[in-house]
Amino acid sequence: MIEFDGMSRPEITKILSISTEKNINPNNDTRIYWAKEVTFDYSTTAAGRVDFMRFKPVNNSVSGIEKGDFYCFEVKSSVNDFHSKNGHNFLGDFNYYVMPENVFDEVKGEIPYNVGVFVPKCKSHFGDWYDLKSVKNARRKDRTRPVSEMLLMMFRSAARERKTEQKKAMLSEDGIAVQSFSNRLKQTICDKGMTQRELATATGISEVSISRYINAERLPKITEFKKIAVTLGVTTDYLLE
Numbered sequence: 001m002i003e004f005d006g007m008s009r010p011e012i013t014k015i016l017s018i019s020t021e022k023n024i025n026p027n028n029d030t031r032i033y034w035a036k037e038v039t040f041d042y043s044t045t046a047a048g049r050v051d052f053m054r055f056k057p058v059n060n061s062v063s064g065i066e067k068g069d070f071y072c073f074e075v076k077s078s079v080n081d082f083h084s085k086n087g088h089n090f091l092g093d094f095n096y097y098v099m100p101e102n103v104f105d106e107v108k109g110e111i112p113y114n115v116g117v118f119v120p121k122c123k124s125h126f127g128d129w130y131d132l133k134s135v136k137n138a139r140r141k142d143r144t145r146p147v148s149e150m151l152l153m154m155f156r157s158a159a160r161e162r163k164t165e166q167k168k169a170m171l172s173e174d175g176i177a178v179q180s181f182s183n184r185l186k187q188t189i190c191d192k193g194m195t196q197r198e199l200a201t202a203t204g205i206s207e208v209s210i211s212r213y214i215n216a217e218r219l220p221k222i223t224e225f226k227k228i229a230v231t232l233g234v235t236t237d238y239l240l241e
Contacts, residue, residue, distance in 0.1 A: 001101045001102065002100065002101060002119070002120040002121070002122070002130060003102070004100055008190050008193050009077045009078055009081065009193055009194070009195050010077075010186075010189055010190045010193075010194070010195060010196075011190065012077040012078070012100065013075055013077040013081075013195060013196075015128075015129060015130065016075045016077060016098050016099070016100075016120070016130075017036075017051065017052075017075050018128075018129045019098070019120060019124075019129040019130040019131075019132055020051070020052050020073050020075060020098045020118075020132070021036065021052065022124065022126075022127070022129050023118070023131070023132045024052060024054050024073070025054075026126075032054070033054065033055040033056075033057075033154070034052065034053060034054040034055070034154075035052075035053055035154040035155075035157040035158040035161070036051060036052050036053075036157065036161065037049055037050075037051065037157055037160075037161070037208075037211060038050045038052075038053045038153050038154055038157040039153065039156075039157060039208055040089070040091065040145075040149075040153055042208075047206065047208065048089040049087075049089060049207060049208060049211075050072045050073075050074065050089045050090075050091060050092075051073055051074050051075045051087065051098075052072070052073040052075075053070060053071065053072050053073070053092065053150075053154055054070070054071040054073075055068055055069070055070050055071075055150070055151065055154065056068055056069050056070075056071065065147065066147055068147065069092070069093040069094060070091070070092035070093050070094075070143065070150050071092050071093070071094045071095070071096070072089070072090050072091055072092035072094075072095045072096070073095075073096050073097075073098055073118075074087050074088060074089065074090070074095075074096070074097055074098070075087070075097075075098045075099070076097055076098070076099040076103060077099070077100070077103075077195065078100075078103060079103055079106050079107060081195060081197070082097075082099065082103060082107050082110075083107075084197055084198070084201070085201075086197040086200070086201065086207060087197060090112075090115060090141070091143065091144075091145055091150070092141070092143060092150075093140055093141060093143050094116065094138040094139075094140060094141070095114070095115050095116065095138055095141060096115065096116040096117060096118055096138055097111065097115060097116070097117045097118070098117075098118045098119075098132065099117065099118075099119060100119060100120065101119040101120065101135065104117055104119055104135055104136075108136070111136065113139065114138065114139040114140070114141050115136075115138060116134060116136050116137050116138030116139075117134070117135050117136040118132040118133065118134055118135070119132065119133060119135050120132060120133075121133035177219065177240060178216050178217075178218065178219055179216045180240060181213065181216075181219055181239055181240055182213065182214055182215065182216035184238070184239050184240070185213055185214055185228070185239060186214055188232050188234060188238075188239070189214075189232070192232055192233070194232075196210050196211060196214065199228070199231060199232075202231045203224070203227040203228055203231050204227065205220070205224055205227060205228070209224070213228075225239070
């Protein structure tokens with residue numbers, strides 16, 4: 001069993017997320033269709049985000065696409081994270097949790113019948129992540145959303161991720177404050193042993209917005225600055241140093 005002793009919850013979430021990404025597409029194959037942080041029902045009170053999604057068409061014909069399957073993956077770093085109300089957005093034909101094996105041992109009786117589970121198997125030979133193994137098989141679920149909506153949300157999220165990476169690559173002096181805040185926010189969340197989801201819940205700020213601040217996409221409004229600082233027990237000036 002892989003142990004994560006001495007690692008904070010954000011650090012465990014990060015390594016599990018990288019491992020999930022590498023498990024979905026280990027060789028950066030453009031024929032594998034996937035996206036991360038896929039948001040549904042955007043700008044509504046029912047907004048939800050799937051950590052990772054993959055689409056497997058039967059083939060590239062219209063019929064093959066319509067008959068394709070969607071795979072959803074939700075990362076859970078701890079028992080408390082599993083018990084949080086966020087991050088259980090299983091909208092695919094096949095749905096999985098990704099979690100440490102010791103967490104699975106504690107919560108396996110609470111996992112829905114049709115939801116599968118991946119846990120770290122061993123350190124990869126190709127980088128600083130883990131190969132994953134299945135300890136519970138997913139069973140097909142009757143998906144309620146149409147292929148067109150699922151693909152559109154994946155496409156939009158992939159486009160957002162590409163835009164974020166471009167922004168980071170082109171970061172100029174005008175973006176120093178944004179990047180500085182992002183770095184300090186990530187470090188402070190890690191130091192406090194919190195997750196993005198917990199910070200979002202505690203501040204009342206959407207998890208999507210928190211993710212954008214962490215990824216240096218934008219700065220929060222002054223009211224949100226204050227909420228984040230108070231929740232983390234620091235000053236707003238500290239977050240911009």
